[in-house]
Amino acid sequence: xxxxxxxxxxRDFLRxxxxxxxxxxxxxxxxLAQAQGATTEGASYAPRYFTEPEWAFLKAAVDRLIPAxxxxxxxxxxxxxxxxxxxxxAAYGHGGLWYMQGPFVPDTPPTLGYQLRFTPRELYRxxxxxxxxxxxKQHDKPFAALEPEARDDxxxxxxxxxxxxxxxxxxxxxxxxxxxxxxxxxxxxxxxGNKNMxxxxxxxxxxxxxxxxxxxxxxxxxxxxxxxxxxxDKP
Amino acid sequence: MTRMKPVDAVIVGFGWTGAxxxxxxxxxxxxxxxxxxxxxxxxxxxxxxxxxxxxxxYGIRGKLFQSLARETVTVRHAVGEAAVPYRxxxxxxxxxxxxxxxxxxxxxxxxxxxxxxxxxxxxxxRYGEKFMPADMQIQDYGVSYDELxxxxxxxxxxxxxxxxxxNLDGKLMDGGNPFEGVRKRGYPNPPVADTHxxxxxxxxxxxxxxxxxxxxxxxASRPYTNPYGVRLGPCNLCGYCERFGCFMYSKASPQTTxxxxxxxxxxxxxxxxSHVTRINLDSTGKRATGVTxxxxxxxxxxxxxxxxxxxxFQMHNVRLMLLSxxxxxxxxxxxxxxxxxxxxxxxxxxxxxxxxxxxxxxPFIGAGAGGSQIVDDFNSDHFDHGPHGFIGGGxxxxxxxxxxxxxxxxxxxxxxxWGAAWKRAAKDSYLHTTFVGTHGSVMxxxxxxxxxxxxxxxxxxxxxxRITFDWHDNEYKMTRFVTDxxxxxxxxxxxxQHSLTIRKPGDHYDIRQYQTTHTTGGxxxxxxxxxxxxxxFQQSWDVHNVFVTGAxxxxxxxxxxxxxxxxxxxxxxxRAIRDTYLKNPGPMVQT
Ligand SMILES: Cc1cc2nc3c(=O)[nH]c(=O)nc-3n(C[C@H](O)[C@H](O)[C@H](O)COP(=O)(O)OP(=O)(O)OC[C@H]3O[C@@H](n4cnc5c(N)ncnc54)[C@H](O)[C@@H]3O)c2cc1C
Numbered sequence: 155x156x157x158x159x160x161x162x163x164x165r166d167f168l169r170x171x172x173x174x175x176x177x178x179x180x181x182x183x184x185x186l187a188q189a190q191g192a193t194t195e196g197a198s199y200a201p202r203y204f205t206e207p208e209w210a211f212l213k214a215a216v217d218r219l220i221p222a223x224x225x226x227x228x229x230x231x232x233x234x235x236x237x238x239x240x241x242x243x244a245a246y247g248h249g250g251l252w253y254m255q256g257p258f259v260p261d262t263p264p265t266l267g268y269q270l271r272f273t274p275r276e277l278y279r280x281x282x283x284x285x286x287x288x289x290x291k292q293h294d295k296p297f298a299a300l301e302p303e304a305r306d307d308x309x310x311x312x313x314x315x316x317x318x319x320x321x322x323x324x325x326x327x328x329x330x331x332x333x334x335x336x337x338x339x340x341x342x343x344x345x346x347g348n349k350n351m352x353x354x355x356x357x358x359x360x361x362x363x364x365x366x367x368x369x370x371x372x373x374x375x376x377x378x379x380x381x382x383x384x385x386x387d388k389p
Numbered sequence: 390m391t392r393m394k395p396v397d398a399v400i401v402g403f404g405w406t407g408a409x410x411x412x413x414x415x416x417x418x419x420x421x422x423x424x425x426x427x428x429x430x431x432x433x434x435x436x437x438x439x440x441x442x443x444x445x446x447y448g449i450r451g452k453l454f455q456s457l458a459r460e461t462v463t464v465r466h467a468v469g470e471a472a473v474p475y476r477x478x479x480x481x482x483x484x485x486x487x488x489x490x491x492x493x494x495x496x497x498x499x500x501x502x503x504x505x506x507x508x509x510x511x512x513x514x515r516y517g518e519k520f521m522p523a524d525m526q527i528q529d530y531g532v533s534y535d536e537l538x539x540x541x542x543x544x545x546x547x548x549x550x551x552x553x554x555x556n557l558d559g560k561l562m563d564g565g566n567p568f569e570g571v572r573k574r575g576y577p578n579p580p581v582a583d584t585h586x587x588x589x590x591x592x593x594x595x596x597x598x599x600x601x602x603x604x605x606x607x608x609a610s611r612p613y614t615n616p617y618g619v620r621l622g623p624c625n626l627c628g629y630c631e632r633f634g635c636f637m638y639s640k641a642s643p644q645t646t647x648x649x650x651x652x653x654x655x656x657x658x659x660x661x662x663s664h665v666t667r668i669n670l671d672s673t674g675k676r677a678t679g680v681t682x683x684x685x686x687x688x689x690x691x692x693x694x695x696x697x698x699x700x701x702f703q704m705h706n707v708r709l710m711l712l713s714x715x716x717x718x719x720x721x722x723x724x725x726x727x728x729x730x731x732x733x734x735x736x737x738x739x740x741x742x743x744x745x746x747x748x749x750x751x752p753f754i755g756a757g758a759g760g761s762q763i764v765d766d767f768n769s770d771h772f773d774h775g776p777h778g779f780i781g782g783g784x785x786x787x788x789x790x791x792x793x794x795x796x797x798x799x800x801x802x803x804x805x806x807w808g809a810a811w812k813r814a815a816k817d818s819y820l821h822t823t824f825v826g827t828h829g830s831v832m833x834x835x836x837x838x839x840x841x842x843x844x845x846x847x848x849x850x851x852x853x854x855r856i857t858f859d860w861h862d863n864e865y866k867m868t869r870f871v872t873d874x875x876x877x878x879x880x881x882x883x884x885x886q887h888s889l890t891i892r893k894p895g896d897h898y899d900i901r902q903y904q905t906t907h908t909t910g911g912x913x914x915x916x917x918x919x920x921x922x923x924x925x926f927q928q929s930w931d932v933h934n935v936f937v938t939g940a941x942x943x944x945x946x947x948x949x950x951x952x953x954x955x956x957x958x959x960x961x962x963x964r965a966i967r968d969t970y971l972k973n974p975g976p977m978v979q980t
Binding site for chain 2: 251263264269336358365382
């Protein structure tokens with residue numbers, strides 16, 4: 155709930171109220187909310203966790219995982235990088251939802267699940283550096299500077315695990331990246347991704363409507379209403 | 390250490406079974422205290438609309454689940470291997486806070502088949518002892534279906550279960566489950582209306598000669614007042630059920646069925662933020678003196694009590710018994726000992742059905758349990774297993790619980806996991822895709838058990854519970870058999886394409902995939918202290934004032950979801966405490 159110290163709304167509020175503390179008393183909460191909307195929904199979101207080269211990698215990668223096109227918005231337009239950056243600041247990003255006590259036995263069979271010592275933040279930091287290093291060796295350029303086809307090729311190799319990265323299995327990094335990308339594409343827009351509910355519109359998911367009492371008796375008939383978000387927005 | 394004022398009865402864990410015990414024991418006038426490690430939570434303010442309709446927070450990050458960072462389990466596939474921690478949620482989800490997993494379950498509410506409760510005797514009688522593999526150690530519960538029937542009924546009426554009777558007082562009823570045991574009266578509520586995919590499934594199943602019926606659902610189909618006077622409201626098929634709390638007061642949970650009454654009772658109290666670390670014994674080791682817990686400030690507290698109810702969920706029950714030294718720990722080398730014995734799970738398969746664009750599935754319209762259809766012909770011992778060479782079975786389910794896109798979106802087989810082709814397939818499939826699943830039993834085996842991990846610890850420095858588990862041949866055969874029957878129904882449903890997820894011989898138990906939270910065994914009930922931890926009343930054979938509720942009592946697992954039986958057994962046990970134990974505290978079954 156809102157008392158959760160890690161909820162995005164509370165984090166935003168704290169961050170914002172620190173930055174604008176002297177103004178709060180003067181302008182009041184409405185202006186505060188408006189200001190907040192302006193900073194988080196503008197195109198020029200400034201990452202809080204990722205460094206500049208990491209941010210370039212992230213944008214270049216998610217743009218290939220869910221590319222722009224006629225079917226629906228791409229991950230970039232949907233704000234997926236912003237979503238992932240914000241998640242890195244949450245308890246999740248810090249590994250706060252995972253059991254992180256050692257000893258770690260990374261060569262355990264995959265069926266026994268994740269056994270690396272990296273939190274999501276560390277997984278991205280280590281993984282991006284490793285992939286960029288690999289791309290520099292192969293192509294003399296970091297990942298983000300590659301042509302789309304070459305980026306796809308690198309991503310395919312990470313997915314299949316045919317690239318040997320130094321500190322972690324390529325598949326673990328790729329799995330994390332793909333999972334978070336789809337989360338950002340389909341999670342409620344209040345987390346920074348799924349802008350304008352573009353992911354939901356593309357597939358036909360009504361979002362937070364969550365009331366189909368009058369549709370139970372109309373089986374097989376296409377549901378006509380578009381999505382709403384938790385904050386009550388409609389696209 | 391702080392020592393609190395003694396109480397008559399202390400309940401460890403305040404989820405489904407803790408709430409039932411609280412209600413039953415306070416009715417006798419006892420002074421009852423429940424200790425819950427988590428915090429208080431209720432429909433309002435914790436699960437209100439629209440905040441609850443948040444797939445990321447609840448469905449994916451697991452806001453209502455036990456924090457694995459603080460406490461988890463370790464897992465290995467075989468005796469002799471080193472276990473590793475279950476670091477992220479996958480295979481099963483553990484509850485915490487008041488209501489436990491009873492707040493974020495689906496409400497699929499089943500009774501066992503009569504033979505399930507006397508499984509070893511039944512199988513031996515029908516097929517001979519040799520039909521069971523040498524390392525299979527299935528047992529009887531020690532209580533029969535007929536004895537349990539009134540208590541299974543009681544729990545259904547508390548929950549407002551919606552369904553259609555199949556066997557009313559011995560008379561087979563059209564449209565119900567023809568394989569169920571005799572029920573003395575019908576369900577308290579009619580079934581929830583079928584979703585579209587459930588109708589497609591039921592029509593196909595009927596065409597093949599099966600007898601599909603609406604899944605019994607503790608999702609109320611209409612306004613309902615339960616015997617305690619607590620009111621539930623009708624389910625609106627919101628699609629945010631399993632993993633979520635219910636904002637509609639429709640899904641039965643301790644909060645929507647029991648707590649409004651229990652919390653007001655003068656002889657009841659609840660202490661949240663109280664993590665029980667052990668059950669204390671007197672110098673003879675035959676009697677519990679109460680429990681020790683760590684309070685919200687991190688202090689150790691001793692709580693004396695005359696009666697201890699362990700209701701902390703299957704895995705935590707086993708761990709508490711081991712940490713407290715009650716009962717002899719199970720040893721797989723010799724097959725002796727009882728605590729940790731017969732850990733079992735369930736085996737599922739899933740078929741994705743991809744239809745053309747003229748079939749509007751509307752996958753987001755779904756209830757956790759209601760609106761699905763079931764075929765039960767291949768569960769328990771509902772058919773002759775003789776020619777098939779395995780024991781157990783499963784039900785086949787058609788329907789939909791929601792279309793939450795991060796987790797429940799599927800694309801046709803052969804589709805890449807990302808890129809333009811994935812996006813196109815997601816767009817084209819989402820509204821026209823549904824699932825048929827099988828939900829199968831797992832038997833108990835000599836080498837599948839629970840004990841304390843030698844290496845890994847929880848946040849309080851106590852050893853984690855260690856699971857030693859993998860599949861056996863019997864279950865691969867079972868799932869192949871039931872899944873083939875499910876595939877025949879799928880073929881009859883005529884999707885354009887289908888996908889299949891099934892566990893094949895050689896596949897190891899994979900803790901990354903959610904299967905069910907229907908883990909069982911470890912403190913099993915039975916007929917002899919040599920082979921079980923509890924007697925037929927769920928009373929410890931070793932320490933007579935300790936009772937243990939929950940699926941830890943199951944000697945092997947069912948093909949059904951467990952909670953209908955868990956609730957029934959808890960009411961049965963409470964009745965024995967009320968009528969017999971309190972009058973004359975001591976072992977209720979003589980050895
Ligand atoms: C996603 C999901 C879906 C499910 N769907 C179904 C379904 O459709 N049908 C079905 O039959 N079953 C279902 N289940 C299973 C069902 O939720 C459980 O069978 C049921 O809740 C078990 O009741 P219980 O009292 O044993 O445990 P719980 O209800 O989990 O309660 C245990 C309580 O004990 C507390 N506790 C644990 N350890 C301690 C300690 N050391 N000190 C103090 N307190 C402690 C916990 O915090 C918790 O509150 C589902 C479970 C999940 C997770």
